Amino acid sequence: MKKAKRRIALLLAALLSAGVMTGCGGSPANAPAAPSGPGGREDEVNQQAHEADRDTSGTRTMTFGIQNYSGGGLDPAREINCAWNNSRYGIGECLFKFDNEMNVVETLCDGYTVNEEHTEWVFHIREGVKFSDGCALTASAVEASFARLFEAGPQGSSAPQNYLEYEAEITADDVSGNLTVKTTRPYVDLTKNLAYPVMIILDVEHTADYNHAPIGTGPYAVTNFREGVGCTVSANERYWGGNVPYASIELLYMGDASAKAMALQSGQLDLAENVTNISDLQKLQADPNFTVTIANGVRTGLAHMNMAEGRLLSNKTLRQAVLMALDDDTMCSVTVGGLYTSGFSVLPSNLDYGYDKLTDPYAFDPDAAMKLLDEAGIVDTNGDGARELDGKEVVLHYVTYPNRCLSDFAEAIQQQLSSIGIGVNLEIGDSARQWDSYQSGDFDLNGSNWTTVGTGDPTEYLAAWCSTSGSDYCGYKNDEYDKLFNELAVTFDNDARRDIIQRMQQILIDDAAAVVHGYYNSSMISKNETIGGAAIHTADYYWITTEIYPAA
Amino acid sequence: MTAKQLGKRLLQIAVVAAGITFLTFLITYLAPGDPVRTMYATAGIMPGEEIIQQTREAMGLNRPVLAQYFDWLQNCLRGDLGVSYAYNEPVSALLLDRLWPTLKLALFSMVLMLLAAVPVGMAQATHQNRALDYALRSLTFFGISMPNFWVGMLLMLFFCVRLQLLPVVCSAGDFKSLLLPAVTLAFAMSAKYARQVRAAILEELRQDYVTGARARGVAEWKVLWWNVFPNALLPLITLLGLSLGSLLGGAAVVEVIFSYPGLGSLAVSAITAYDYPLIQGYVLWISLIYMLVNLAVDVSYAYIDPRIREKRRGG
């Protein structure tokens, strides 16, 4: 009887708790609302910030939840991510910056001239600008900053020479406040390159630790850097752009998108960037306490295909079948819930490069994909579920990382490909692993999210498929594409450039050169009670600006 | 403890410590991939073959295994655990930074665990096989059968999201940030510990001296708290030491869920990023701390009750 009593007690307790568990989870949370159709990116954009009464005391602080890129390092010479961090946290500024249409706007430079051959540029440095430590920004200071950048460049991976060549002759004249840059080859528009975060101007004379406490001209300066946790930036009293709205801002690294959304709702955060979980984002959009701004951005999510000799995807039929097996529309509108707009070219559809004239020969049709493979003789002879090609099992090694829904795409792609008999060995690591595997060619599919017009121009991004550019890590070679790429470097007329770029896109599409997931829509979410003026920029380089102010 | 026994013990420790260091070194030595390429890749660079070879030479990676091991060991003894690939900071600095939050979490969890487990265990022992015993037994069952990451996520759902009482990202270092992670950890451990408390108390209650005391008319509560409990302390302290060890090791999951800046979450990101110097440093540190804790427990044990010492030696 003793044992029976015990048994009953335990069973009852188990049943009770099971009931409680299902009860608490069962409240039907809103299933994602029927998403707006794909295409028509303009419908999703909202860059209208919430406006409120300003608190001008200059004593307030706020907490900003952000993704941790490259450990949060801030040295622009070290890594591109670090340059972006520097710019995003409001610490450093360049001679120019980009507005929401990706046009160049004067910042630390307030006027310039260029000669006819586009080889000699004279920039006038704005007067009265001071670094956050009080030192004046002079033409010599700018020259010193560039000198340091080129000196430190080879030890890092930012490759500043991609924006301004090493051989350029830079001279400073503090009397006139002019910086003269003479280049050995013509630049279509050097101002766009100089607006790129890698070219941030820092006070090299007084900066001791470039990675954790660089001294720039921006509205905020780093005062407390905590590895892996976040950092504190405090107002730059000497900011040239006027009063800095916050006394300090607490930047907190958020592990994942869900944590960001939860922290916003629980009040731990006032501001967050890029909540990439669609149900959370929709909940925040529906909540009147928050303002969600979404920008089309200039990013493409894609998986590079490794087309080098000997790799499975060097076979064009296989590539075509892969593209035909993928239902981009559903993936974009349901799986990632509208955070990406579907498309088939490597350049976003909202950019002015002739997207509407492009044609997609590989629309979603899994049956046709299977037929194509069967006819090519790529069949499953040993019954293990995966087809064979030249005696090798068709199992693609897919490397990506869990940022901006890339891993969600990867998993969806894995399922879809397995249903037509193509296996996928999925490796979800971190961004360092993804980059390493990309550069070393240790992949069949490598998923990442690229800014396509980093300097307002897609040349650098398109170099990934030009076999002579030095950045072609996917083994792609197409003579016509190479020819067009080189032509692009010497064409200055905008219409002519657009034509060339449009043709280049079509070549890549016809060759099934990459798996395009879609075009990413970046977002910023602010709490109305405490923040005004926060809206996501088109360019990814500006998060903290003086536009964001505390609500009274 | 006699000098001879102490000496023997220290020798044992030295051997085990050497073994730990060798195993730690071996983990990363046997790891797939090339450490030099991994190091550059984590920094986002891909230099040419020549530079890679030069770096290999400079880092001593072409030398035989044992030579590399001794090099590394020498550095460790000097406090130099290398530089992290991902953070580009000295490993020892990174670990030190996270040590205090980890200890804070461990100690607080232990306190919570004791507060929960001891009364429960005692209650169970004194009401053995009666209703209270069964009720508490089912409770402790939940504790040991529930995965602690599930418990953590459920707590987060209730307290952070639904009730909005506590922060979601617990990196601030204040009491609120400590609470949920500690409760999650204490939950499973206190269930296990309560059972052990119950067993230890029951064992003592069977002893002759208890019957004797009762026969002499000593009040029951006096017997319990003044005689039984102190004697039961000995095995309980050993188990406490083991709990501390598993806390240090198993807190990784809880730290990840709550984004708590402790050694565990550092280890997880180090392993994901193939940051070998950091992985090595972490394994080494944790193992040594654990070993020291066990040593402290053993020593205190022998110090408190020499009678037990002899019995323990045998097995």
Next chain:
Amino acid sequence: MKFKPFVQKNRVFCLFAALALLLVLAAVFAPVVTGGVSPEDAVLKDALQPPGAGHIFGTDKLGRDIFARVIYGARTSLAAAFSVVLIIFALGTALGVAAGSFGGWADAVIMRIADLMVSFPGMVFAMAVAGVMGASVRNAVIAVSLVSWTKYARLARSLTLKIRSLDYVSAAVVTGSKTSCILTRYILPNVIPTLAVTAAADIGGMMLELAGLSFLGFGAKAPTPEWGLMLNEGRQFIQSAPWMMIYPGAALFVVVAVFNLLGDALRDLLDPRDV
């Protein structure tokens, strides 16, 4: 031993044994239990459906049926846990008995290695090994086994020593019986039952450790249905789709509880003194 009286005398044990068997059968006959639904069937359009018609546990972010994934997940979890327990049981017993029987340097070496492994907190070493070797169920099993065998070795060794010190065993040794004979007739029959009970009681704990490793990303990989991995996937959707996290967690809890109860009942069976 007659069946019916055994069942009547040990009702508790048989109940839990039956439950455990039921779980194992559910895992083995998963296709039947799920009614033919595959855990890998992804209908992207049906992502994140709450529990309801057609999907009693709802769907996950790729539109896969969670009920099917939970049932198939039992296969992965049970198989892995049983593997670990078998390995540490076999390895621990062999090494422990060897240490106890042969003594000398074999004993010293094996026990020092055991001391060494005990010095690593289990999870830490398992994480490092599984993470560095690459994430897979196989590597997770190896990693967990490597850190858990020492308990069995120590137990086996102390039991072996105890048995060897008994009079009739010493007599056997003195009269020149072969070592293998002593092992099989005296030592093993006494060592194995105790260790088997410990092993059974450990199944639940091992399952939790393996699920923990998968949760951190060092065990099962997508798209394998495994409870720890599913809990990790569900983390993203704690607010909007809590069913993704609740059901796998509950399943893990129930299975671990049943095996823990079984282990306890088994121990009670062999050692009636109520401890």
